[in-house]
Amino acid sequence: MKRRWDLRFPLLILLLYLSADVTSQVNPGVCRYPLGMSGRQIQDEDISASSQWSESTAARYGRLDLEEGDGAWCPEITVEPDTLKEFLQIDLGSLHFITLVGTQGRHAGGIGNEFAQMYQIKYSRDGSRWISWRNRQGRQVIEGNRNAYDVVLKDLEPPIIARSVRFMPVTDHSMNVCMRVELYGCEWLDGLVSYNAPAGEQMNLPSFPVYLNDSVYDGAVIHSMTEGLGQLTDGVCGLDDFTLSHVYNVWPGYDYVAWTNESLPNGFVEIMFEFDRTRNFTTMKVHCNNMFTRHVKAFRQVSCYFRTESDWEATPLVFRAGVDDEDPSARFVTVNLANHMASAIKCQFYFADAWMMFSEITFQSDTAMYNTTLAPPKTGPPTSTQPGDHPTHKVDDSNTRILIGCLVAIIFILVAIIVIILWRQVWQKMIEKVSRRMLDDELTASLSIQSETFAYNHNNQSTAASELESNATYERIFPLGSDYQEPSQLICKLPEFTQSAEEPASPSTAASKSTATAAQDGVPHYAEADIVNLQGVTGSNTYAIPAVTMDLLSGKDVAVEEFPRKLLTFKEKLGEGQFGEVHLCEAEGIQEFMDEEFSFDVDEDQPVLVAVKMLRADANKNARNDFLKEIKIMSRLKDPNIIRMLAVCIYSDPLCMITEYMENGDLNQFLSRHQPQGQLASLSNAPTVSFSDLCHMVTQIASGMKYLSFLNFVHRDLATRNCLVGKSHTIKIADFGMSRNLYSSDYYRIQGRAVLPIRWMSWESILLGKFTTASDVWAFGVTVWEMLTFCKEQPYSQLNDEQVIENTGEFFRDQKRQIYLPQPVLCPDPLYKTMLSCWRRNSKERPSFQEIHRALLGSQP
Incomplete structure (x- = not known):
């Protein structure tokens, strides 16, 4: 996994740096x-x-x-x-x-x-x-x-x-x-090696204390800070409201170092800056807070003394900054240092109010250049030095002009190189267009041909033809945005496949062995049995269901009632796809349409929050038939951990399916807003989730998936984005994730064909097109990993999409080079062993959801 760094990028950065006035x-x-x-x-x-x-x-x-x-x-x-x-x-x-x-x-x-x-x-x-x-x-x-x-x-x-x-x-x-x-x-262009300053102080607000010390200072801290660097040089600027912080898991005020004029009777804060060598200083930029409603303002004046060798200049440079009583936002104050030469600077910042807060201090300078001869004195002959005069250093102006000329020439050369590179890229793209199309077709065939070939009954050719025709519409997936990556040469990196026990050999072979495989695994393989794919309105396959199960369920009458559209109030669009949309709505009086065994947590006279899947009025006949088929199937799913269909609107267009929606939204967003329960979370006042609550949520997901696997349903997109959270950490499995732009980066797009959640998919699903309960078990392990990391990063975040697919090739080759998700900090060893068992190469060796659920129940206190 060697990293290749393009020369063009640093060149562009250099040009931008030379031409832009950066604030930090x-x-x-x-x-x-x-x-x-x-x-x-x-x-x-x-x-x-x-x-x-x-x-x-x-x-x-x-x-x-x-x-x-x-x-x-x-x-x-x-x-x-x-x-x-x-x-x-x-x-x-x-x-x-x-x-x-x-x-x-x-x-x-x-x-x-x-x-x-x-x-x-x-x-x-x-x-x-x-x-x-x-x-x-x-x-x-x-x-x-x-x-x-x-x-x-x-x-x-x-x-x-x-x-x-x-x-x-x-x-x-x-x-x-x-x-x-x-x-x-x-x-490190500043050249700053340390700053010495008084230690930061604590502000006691009525509701909570704000700690404004330099917590990462790496020098000595007693009554003052000496010989170190810290938050004033970490590159992070504080927010306008100093009681908040850019950084997670820290306390209020973390971004700032602050002092009060009550503890500094001279009326100023003195900070001394030491540098690696003598430099020619042009400016100093100080990022200050100005929340004057809290008696915090930027400094009103600064006096800076400069040291060249061992002596400090007697006369300081004085800069007066305007006091702002109107704009409370934090800002950089730029101090002109007038090209002073120094190896150290001592600045006295004067208070404009009770408090003064800094989050960053940066310097712009050039390394000092000296002439080889002494500069002439102000009076007297240029060839002699008067007694008592001290030699003075002077910047060689001719050398400076030469340096500027060289930099200008370098910039012109770099611009020419970039123009040539861009010109070559245009021609290369034109030449590669035809080959890219071929490679995309090959990639599509390698990743998904099984899903298009073996999902039909090959014993009856006429049935296969009709099924192929009815599903052809759904080969094009509605593009959610521009986030999908489409590498042109990915197929070259995929492993060469030979016939194996886990790979379908041909349509006839796959059809003949589907019964035996079902008997061995307890569930038919997506690539080895007659499968009905319920195509969601958003372009996602909600579930993959064996045809026998589909016939048994869809033959019954629909057990849901028509709901009056006028009682639906649309609140927010959750997502959209090629054939329809998903909306968040409030439904009035929907309690009257439910059977007695189902209850809501709200009063009967209160509206209920629901999700409404809506088929577009211009959808074709195949899409309408699939939508009605999905309604029949979803009406039979009754489990406390599966999102339930409540009612429908099918007497007129657009066709609608009304399902539950949980008040806390999806699990991914819920956990990303929370922190693990502990001392650090209490310091930052962040909402917390305990480990026992996490385990309770994991167990509920396992229970819901156990129910689906009992019906031989394959979800194919299990992840935290597809789990909804209710009161008391209740979890229900849904299928909205793919339709939401918020999660578009979780899906990998094969050009013109399919969108796949590859970071959650088993290796055989990606490479062989096989979706089974065992592949759902794999996704369950990834989902648990997400939860234990509080959804702070994507699975395999250190790998790009190409490398994720390359890693599936390592699972196929089984040479012990495959990469597993690491054990989260919060994860105990027994739970991580369960996750690893979900990612076993041989799908038959993975535990069933019944076994996982039983083990999770047994491990709970």
Whole structure:
């Protein structure tokens, strides 16, 4: 999974940087370039280690994604618990802003199997003082690798500013470890190595305290902060309302460092900034809060003193800022430093109100250039120096003009290169158009031909023809947006398939063995039996149902009543597709249309929140027939954990199906708004969900899926986005996710053919087109993983869509290189073992939903 970095992107960034007036010196969201371990920009002599196992596992082999030597850096001895003796050190040569790190173990083509499950990072800006990195909650240990070949990327929150970095393996038991690493970030242009300031203070509001200290400062903090960097240089600007924070899981006021004039009798805050060398300073930008309703304002004046070598200039530079009593928004105040030369700056910021709050301070400067001769004195002959005069440094104007000329020439060359590259791309796209169409057709065939070939009764050719004709309309899926990726050469990366026990050989073979397979698995395979696909109005296949089950259920009378349209009040459109839409509505008096066994949580005279699937009036005959067929089937689904159909509107167009909708929305959005119950959540005042409540919700999903599997229904899109949440954490399984633009990035689009939730799909569903209860079990395991991570990221977020499909090829080849979702922090070992059992390669070895539900019930307190 080698990363290829296009030269054009950094060139464009350079042009933008030269031409734009950026408000902050560094942006952590953009500053994420590999610094040169895998690309070899970092030389071998700049990589060292505490020890090495052998010459072939020396430090120089600890490069991410490279397999040289014996495949990684390995320390000489076994790493023991609670010891930090071994380290891999990278020297970058200059200060860098580091936002991300990547680690990998030693695989060496199957020979090695060593990796670091955990590690710590230490860093240094001067090569002598080493600082232990800790996250925003104070934790130092970083979760590492779960196997020897996966690359695990971890964001450093907060980022670090360092010249040298050490990776130090950590273990909870004695074990051999090996590491390959990469650093990601960009050069630290400020050159700032430390700032000294008074310690931040606490503001006591009537409702809660606001902690305004520099919590990630990496120097000494007693009564003041010395010899370190922290939140004023982390690249994150505070919000207009300082009681809130950009960062999750932290306390109010986290983004700001603040002082009150009551504790500083001089009327100012003095901050001293130390730099890596003498620089020519142009501006200083200070991000200040101005929430004057809380007695907070930006500074009214700043006086800055400059130090060149060891002496401070006697006369300060004074800048007066306007006091703003009208606009409460936070802002950058730019201070003109008038090209002063200095290696340190001491600034006194004067209060304009009771409080002063800073979140970022950045400097714009150039490295100082000196003439080789002394500048002439102000009076006297230019060839001599008067007694008592001190030599003065002066910027060489001729050198400056030469430098500016070179930069202009470089910009013109870069523009020419970009124009040539863009011109070549246009021609390449024209040449590749025809081949791309062919590749898309091949890709479609590889991923979905089984679903189009074997979903019909091949024993009766006329029946097959009619079924094919009736379903042809649904081959084109309504495009939800521009988020889908359509790689033109993905087919080249898919594995070569040969006949196997799990792969259908031909239409006749598949039809003949469908009965035997059903007997073995307890449920017919999507690719091996007569299947009826209920096509939802939004373009999604709601369920895949065996034809026998369909005949038994649809032969009964519809058990739902016609509901008066005038009693529906439309509130919001939840989603749309090729044939219809899904709306959130309020239904008045719908309680009267329900049987006695169903009850609502609202009073009879109160409107009920419902979801309404609406078929477009211009839908063709096939779509209308499918919609009525879906109504018949959905009317028979009666389970406390399955969304239930309540009523219909089918006497006139547009046809409508009214189903339950839960008051807390879908599970994905619900969990993403909550935090795990614990001390950190209490500090941030975020709504919480306990682990026992999570387990209760997981058990309900398993119960609903057990009910569907009992009917031989295959859901095919189980995920948190398709589970709705009611009162007391009640869960009901639905099918709206695919129709919502909010989740369009969860679906991978095969051009003109299908949209697939590949990150939730089993390998055999993606590569062989087989959808079974066993593939739903796979999706259940991914859904549990989502829940235990509180839906903070997509499954396999470190992989792009192509790599996800490549990983399914690893499952097919079964060479032990496949990537599994990692164990979430909240997940106990027994539950993770259950999740791993859901992802077994052999679908017959996966547990049934009955077994999963029984195990979950038995594990609950």
